[in-house]
Amino acid sequence: NAGVTQTPKFRVLKTGQSMTLLCAQDMNHEYMYWYRQDPGMGLRLIHYSVGEGTTAKGEVPDGYNVSRLKKQNFLLGLESAAPSQTSVYFCASSYPLPGAFGETQYFGPGTRLLVL
Amino acid sequence: GQQVMQIPQYQHVQEGEDFTTYCNSSTTLSNIQWYKQRPGGHPVFLIQLVKSGEVKKQKRLTFQFGEAKKNSSLHITATQTTDVGTYFCAGGGNTDKLIFGTGTRLQVFP
Numbered sequence: 001n002a003g004v005t006q007t008p009k010f011r012v013l014k015t016g017q018s019m020t021l022l023c024a025q026d027m028n029h030e031y032m033y034w035y036r037q038d039p040g041m042g043l044r045l046i047h048y049s050v051g052e053g054t055t056a057k058g059e060v061p062d063g064y065n066v067s068r069l070k071k072q073n074f075l076l077g078l079e080s081a082a083p084s085q086t087s088v089y090f091c092a093s094s095y096p097l098p099g100a101f102g103e104t105q106y107f108g109p110g111t112r113l114l115v116l
Numbered sequence: 117g118q119q120v121m122q123i124p125q126y127q128h129v130q131e132g133e134d135f136t137t138y139c140n141s142s143t144t145l146s147n148i149q150w151y152k153q154r155p156g157g158h159p160v161f162l163i164q165l166v167k168s169g170e171v172k173k174q175k176r177l178t179f180q181f182g183e184a185k186k187n188s189s190l191h192i193t194a195t196q197t198t199d200v201g202t203y204f205c206a207g208g209g210n211t212d213k214l215i216f217g218t219g220t221r222l223q224v225f226p
Contacts, residue, residue, distance in 0.1 A: 031212060033213075035216075040125065040218070041218065042122075042204065042216050042217060042218040042219050043159070043204065043216040043219075044216075045213060045216075048212070048213060050212050058213065059117075090158055090159070092159075096212065103208075104149065104161045104164060105149075105159075105161065105206075105214060106161070107158040107159045107160070108158060109157075109158050110158050
C-alpha cells in the first residue's frame, strides 16, 4: 500500500499561472481533504469530499477549486495563482465509521508551492 | 465557528526534561486526536480520545481528555531528541471535519 500520495512534490509558479495538485489514496477511503499549512497557522482546511462526485468548502476555499471524479483521487486546482497561495499543501483521507465523526486522517507527504 | 487553540506555540527543553502542550476548544468535542509532524514531514496520527476524562499512555506520552470534552493535554516524560517536531491536536465535532489546533513546536536540546 502506498497510502496517500501527492503530485508534484514541489512547484514554482508565476502570479496568474494555473496548476492542479493531485492526491491519490489506495486505502478505499470515502473522505478526502485538502489543507494548507503556513508558519504559525497550523492546518487550515481548503475543501473536502465525503465521497465520489461530492465536494464541500472548508475554512479557506477562495481561489481554489476541487474535483473528486474517482473515489481514489482528489484534485486541487489553482486557476490564477497569487503569492498569498505560497504554502505547503497536504492531502488527507479517512474512512468514516457509522455514526462516528472526525475519524483518523492519513496525510500525504505534501506539495510545496511557491508563487512568485 | 469552532476554534481549537493550543499553547504554547513553541517550547524548547533540555533532553530529559518533561514537556506538556494544552489544547482548548470553543465547543464540546466528540473526540480529540493528536498528531505529530516531524520537521519537513507530514502529520502522523498518534492517538484518539473519545470518553470524558479519558487518559491514555503510549510509552513516555500521556494524553488526557477533559471532563467537559473541551480540552486536552499531551505530556511527554523525559524528552528525547527523537521527540522533536510539532504536535497538533484536532477536535472532532458533529461534522465530517476535524478542526486542527495551531500546533506546539517542540525543540529538544541534547
